[in-house]
Amino acid sequence: MVDLRFSIGSLEFKNPVLTASGTFGYGSEFDDFMDVSKLGGIIVKGTTLEPREGNAYPRMAETPSGMLNAVGLQNKGIDYFEKHIYPRISGYDTNVMVNINGNYIEEYVALAERVSRLEKIPAIELNISCPNVKMGGMAFGTNPVSAREVIRAVRAVFPGILIVKLSPNVTDITEFAHIAEEEGADSISLINTLVGMSVDIKKMKPALSAITGGLSGPAIKPVALRMVWQAARAVKIPVIGIGGIMTASDAIEFFLAGASAIQVGTASFIDPQAAVKILQGIEAYLIAGKFSGIDDIIGLINRTV
Amino acid sequence: MVDLRFSIGSLEFKNPVLTASGTFGYGSEFDDFMDVSKLGGIIVKGTTLEPREGNAYPRMAETPSGMLNAVGLQNKGIDYFEKHIYPRISGYDTNVMVNINGNYIEEYVALAERVSRLEKIPAIELNISCPNVKMGGMAFGTNPVSAREVIRAVRAVFPGILIVKLSPNVTDITEFAHIAEEEGADSISLINTLVGMSVDIKKMKPALSAITGGLSGPAIKPVALRMVWQAARAVKIPVIGIGGIMTASDAIEFFLAGASAIQVGTASFIDPQAAVKILQGIEAYLIAGKFSGIDDIIGLINRTV
Amino acid sequence: MPKRIEDFKIVDNQRLNNDLFILELAGSSDLPELKPGQFVQAKVEGSPQTFLRRPFSIHDVDYARNTLKLLVQIAGRGTGVLSGLGKDDYLNLIYPLGNSFSLPGKEEKLLLVGGGCGVAPLLFLGKYLKSNGNSPDILLGFRNRARIIEEAEYAKIGRVYLTTEDGSEGEKGLVTDHPVLSESEYDRIFCCGPDAMMRAVAGYAATRGIECEVSLENLMACGIGACLCCVVATVNGNQCTCIDGPVFNINDLKW
Amino acid sequence: MPKRIEDFKIVDNQRLNNDLFILELAGSSDLPELKPGQFVQAKVEGSPQTFLRRPFSIHDVDYARNTLKLLVQIAGRGTGVLSGLGKDDYLNLIYPLGNSFSLPGKEEKLLLVGGGCGVAPLLFLGKYLKSNGNSPDILLGFRNRARIIEEAEYAKIGRVYLTTEDGSEGEKGLVTDHPVLSESEYDRIFCCGPDAMMRAVAGYAATRGIECEVSLENLMACGIGACLCCVVATVNGNQCTCIDGPVFNINDLKW
Numbered sequence A, B: 001m002v003d004l005r006f007s008i009g010s011l012e013f014k015n016p017v018l019t020a021s022g023t024f025g026y027g028s029e030f031d032d033f034m035d036v037s038k039l040g041g042i043i044v045k046g047t048t049l050e051p052r053e054g055n056a057y058p059r060m061a062e063t064p065s066g067m068l069n070a071v072g073l074q075n076k077g078i079d080y081f082e083k084h085i086y087p088r089i090s091g092y093d094t095n096v097m098v099n100i101n102g103n104y105i106e107e108y109v110a111l112a113e114r115v116s117r118l119e120k121i122p123a124i125e126l127n128i129s130c131p132n133v134k135m136g137g138m139a140f141g142t143n144p145v146s147a148r149e150v151i152r153a154v155r156a157v158f159p160g161i162l163i164v165k166l167s168p169n170v171t172d173i174t175e176f177a178h179i180a181e182e183e184g185a186d187s188i189s190l191i192n193t194l195v196g197m198s199v200d201i202k203k204m205k206p207a208l209s210a211i212t213g214g215l216s217g218p219a220i221k222p223v224a225l226r227m228v229w230q231a232a233r234a235v236k237i238p239v240i241g242i243g244g245i246m247t248a249s250d251a252i253e254f255f256l257a258g259a260s261a262i263q264v265g266t267a268s269f270i271d272p273q274a275a276v277k278i279l280q281g282i283e284a285y286l287i288a289g290k291f292s293g294i295d296d297i298i299g300l301i302n303r304t305v
Numbered sequence C, D: 001m002p003k004r005i006e007d008f009k010i011v012d013n014q015r016l017n018n019d020l021f022i023l024e025l026a027g028s029s030d031l032p033e034l035k036p037g038q039f040v041q042a043k044v045e046g047s048p049q050t051f052l053r054r055p056f057s058i059h060d061v062d063y064a065r066n067t068l069k070l071l072v073q074i075a076g077r078g079t080g081v082l083s084g085l086g087k088d089d090y091l092n093l094i095y096p097l098g099n100s101f102s103l104p105g106k107e108e109k110l111l112l113v114g115g116g117c118g119v120a121p122l123l124f125l126g127k128y129l130k131s132n133g134n135s136p137d138i139l140l141g142f143r144n145r146a147r148i149i150e151e152a153e154y155a156k157i158g159r160v161y162l163t164t165e166d167g168s169e170g171e172k173g174l175v176t177d178h179p180v181l182s183e184s185e186y187d188r189i190f191c192c193g194p195d196a197m198m199r200a201v202a203g204y205a206a207t208r209g210i211e212c213e214v215s216l217e218n219l220m221a222c223g224i225g226a227c228l229c230c231v232v233a234t235v236n237g238n239q240c241t242c243i244d245g246p247v248f249n250i251n252d253l254k255w
């Protein structure tokens, strides 16, 4: 048997296959299709301090090998999460993590404090890369000064594992990777969606009510892979690769490029069993290649070129 | 009949369908498939002062709805161009433009001067966005200071129509659009390719010899469209939209978002007649919509939202 | 009722006209109990332009044959590819999805209203209601005589009223122009069809105080409540048409 | 010879074994004169993972039937889809592309060397040479007896020598292990097959001073010299395998 475990600081994961925030609900949406506890971890929907209604419909457009979304962080807020969702999901035998979002640094901080009191949530993913909100979100993740501020502020109040989710909509991803590492993040995850747009030529209007949205799916995989490769060479903390991973083969590209773990996003919409299938495929690849564990292939291309 | 003409400054184009540099050779590669003179214009291969061999093979990888290339500006240099290619292509009854590249500002300037002496080349496309060369290229196009310098220097010596080709690998495309306009560019074209990567999981090596390459094709269309929309709202000079245009419907999305003209790139590899088919489709759309000309739909979505 | 992901075998592909066809699909395991209004998410293979699954209402169910039917309109790339499926091809479905029309009392006077290919869930609903002891009236609107589909099937369920836009059959005009709406007193309306039609019918129902449920066709990515793309504004805030719907009582919608 | 873009109708799809099949395609207009070594760029429809065209050598031509044949190995997604094409399906081709093997003098002693599915262009070449009055020897290497294809066809052209890696037929080993190479004196070798095989044969030819041409299978995007993706390092710098090749004299290659 190959060793699939990976860890971020003191936090152990049974395997490196996680699900991406906003694409896996709270896990229970997928209970009918798989044993969610088999996964290395799940990252629940983007959560905010106050409830949010998100953007108006239409929020989605299909694009070549991908989709645009402009959900805009619709969620019922941390109170509701704590009361109604937390009890339900804390039963999963895997790491359940919360993706946190805010308009202001204070909101991020307050939210991180709230989550830090939830015993069964060992990690937060600090989302400074949501492209679908007018305030906060990507505005933090594309400006080095405010990125540093928000990470520092959250780090100061959150003793658990801190993962910072980076935006790909920047000139130099390593700059933000460095900032996260310097400010004490335990890990970085990337990429969030690329800002994109689609036009309905019959209606002569943008396809999305918010005009622009976040591009996800296989279309972005080459960009994601490049950024993960760059980031993994720039920092020592583990890098979690995200972007267009549909199959085990896609996931393995990310490991070879330097990712220590991966998140499955849009793939779950097309195949709700995608994450477990990817997990099985990774295992099969390692066995076929006679590797003793996932560690053996992480960043391997840096050694072959 | 609908009026398809468009112009950049004093330069008239019979229609707004151009072909993108590096994807249409010198035009003659397509003579068997179409009457190249029917197009609004063609932009020839990226040209440098000295001959270049480009990157080593492999230079190409297929990706979901797209491809990566790392050609690296292979070309025979301006001397060869002037002697052997210019006489041949100047026979086309359409605007033939040269895409110019350099490692240093001096090279761009020298090249622009050389091209300015070629009577039948009315415009240059200043490429500050090639991601596949170690020096120059994208390094200029992702740094506002050097972008400004190189545009200013070329503008000073080139009296013809100056189109600046922008890189999408930046945090804020409007910053570079403004710089081009301020420095006297007559037009901007965008996007060049997104930097991406692909890994061969059998060989456990990057698929490209240069490791990273430029992503083109439908995969990048949503990003291209978003940047064209942003740029067109930011500047007054005409914006030429590029990125993943495979069909007339794709092209029309760009016009509706604010492009005054478009370039067909990767599409020509799959269908060498793509550019003329797109031209016909645009015409049909305008006729069906009872528009008097292409001008009627440029930026139309800004009026409907 | 747990959701499943399952390969269905095409047992029939019946072309109704240029735009419409009916796929009959056999499950590879025993069908669970399905409810009218529920839908499936179909994975279109072999269509490079189709990335996401495509939602279709359950049009009919035959538990004896272990098949269900989809009534599909060729709207674009994905449905175009589906129209070419033949016997022994497979279609992967996630199902059953969504809520369903409510089960009315046996004494209620019911009207089913459908238009164009929006009639898809009505046949299943009508049969279901009939087996429940109801005999609903059925009001169907089409563009013209040639577009009328499955009239005979509906006639087995209840009284059928027709409108065509050009008057080539039944009353001329839209469904809301049909005199039966002013002549009869209904307790409850079930409606599906184009957005404009549903809004018109909802308007009619609202002014008369008639209970009315509509089935929405919002754009969907996941179909299982995971992406929040398919929302509709309701009195309870944005709700997902894929799990809180697709059937909504018009009183809940912010129309 | 102008290049064309044209829909071809599949007239036959013959499965040779698990991995290989031969498509016979009928042109919709009269075939131009084709030369051995030339290739086509085929557009694979209905394969979401296949974005670019796929290059295949012309395996055989029948001007009387107005057909050409492709010998295709299932290597991945695109060729997998092609393997499912049946009679009356269409395949869009850009053709004829590339240069061709040189036409040798009638008196020259020729050897054709091919391995695995790399034999694709050799049949057309062999027939062409025969009609030119040559009778080349043909040396073919396969993994094992079961993989041997079209031996009888080659036997009509010239003397056939076989190697198999497991020795189940012909000589055991690789083509370069075959004794005919040391026993005979050839003026010219035409070779195509896996990269390693071509390099080995080129090495043999170079040390003996035999003229040798190889047909390369570099990754291609356009196939018409427009993208510069398919280059090979030659004594004249990087050249495109799609227009300067796919056939190269080994003296020109920087191998």
Ligand SMILES: Cc1cc2nc3c(=O)[nH]c(=O)nc-3n(C[C@H](O)[C@H](O)[C@H](O)COP(=O)(O)OP(=O)(O)OC[C@H]3O[C@@H](n4cnc5c(N)ncnc54)[C@H](O)[C@@H]3O)c2cc1C
Pocket: C039, C050, C054, C055, C056, C057, C058, C070, C071, C072, C073, C074, C075, C076, C077, C078, C079, C080, C117, C120, C121, C216, C217, C218, C219, C220, C246
């Ligand atoms: C719950 C639900 C039930 C449905 N039931 C049926 C049914 O029984 N029969 C039927 O024919 N259709 C039904 N639809 C609509 C059907 O899903 C779309 O027509 C189909 O997805 C179009 O796919 P396409 O690839 O052919 O079109 P595309 O090429 O993707 O698009 C063509 C046009 O169809 C529109 N469209 C695309 N996806 C959807 C969608 N999910 N919903 C609505 N419009 C869309 C696009 O905006 C575009 O204008 C239903 C939709 C929903 C949400």
Ligand SMILES: Cc1cc2nc3c(=O)[nH]c(=O)nc-3n(C[C@H](O)[C@H](O)[C@H](O)COP(=O)(O)OP(=O)(O)OC[C@H]3O[C@@H](n4cnc5c(N)ncnc54)[C@H](O)[C@@H]3O)c2cc1C
Pocket: D039, D050, D054, D055, D056, D057, D058, D070, D071, D072, D073, D074, D075, D076, D077, D078, D079, D080, D117, D120, D121, D216, D217, D218, D219, D220, D246
């Ligand atoms: C001039 C030329 C002539 C050729 N003639 C033949 C022929 O007659 N018969 C035949 O079976 N094959 C031939 N090939 C190879 C054939 O083009 C590839 O096998 C095919 O493109 C693979 O497509 P796929 O979608 O099935 O594989 P993919 O899923 O795209 O890839 C599967 C594997 O095939 C490799 N591959 C992909 N594209 C090419 C390519 N263009 N060239 C080489 N390897 C590739 C990939 O690196 C990968 O390892 C030729 C190639 C060239 C350049």
Ligand SMILES: Cc1cc2nc3c(=O)[nH]c(=O)nc-3n(C[C@H](O)[C@H](O)[C@H](O)COP(=O)(O)O)c2cc1C
Pocket: A020, A021, A022, A023, A045, A046, A047, A069, A071, A073, A099, A127, A130, A165, A191, A192, A193, A215, A216, A217, A218, A220, A242, A243, A244, A245, A263, A264, A265, A266, A267, C227, C228, C229
């Ligand atoms: C519908 C949708 C909603 C998303 N919501 C969030 C979110 O709330 N927080 C977040 O950090 N990322 C969110 N994302 C981004 C994904 O987590 C992921 O980073 C992105 O989709 C790229 O991965 P993929 O290509 O595998 O989908 C969302 C993506 C989609 C498609």
Ligand SMILES: Cc1cc2nc3c(=O)[nH]c(=O)nc-3n(C[C@H](O)[C@H](O)[C@H](O)COP(=O)(O)O)c2cc1C
Pocket: B020, B021, B022, B023, B045, B046, B047, B069, B071, B073, B099, B127, B130, B165, B191, B192, B193, B215, B216, B217, B218, B220, B242, B243, B244, B245, B263, B264, B265, B266, B267, D227, D228, D229
């Ligand atoms: C093989 C290849 C070579 C290219 N060479 C150049 C070049 O020399 N100069 C340049 O400005 N852009 C070059 N490009 C970028 C294209 O001109 C275009 O900006 C890009 O491909 C996006 O458009 P598309 O998606 O329609 O291909 C090249 C693109 C490809 C695919």
Ligand code: FES
Pocket: C219, C220, C221, C222, C223, C224, C225, C226, C227, C228, C229, C230, C231, C240, C241, C242, C243
């Ligand atoms: S379609 Fe994803 S939540 Fe409804």
Ligand code: FES
Pocket: D219, D220, D221, D222, D223, D224, D225, D226, D227, D228, D229, D230, D231, D240, D241, D242, D243
């Ligand atoms: S494949 Fe494009 S130049 Fe050869």
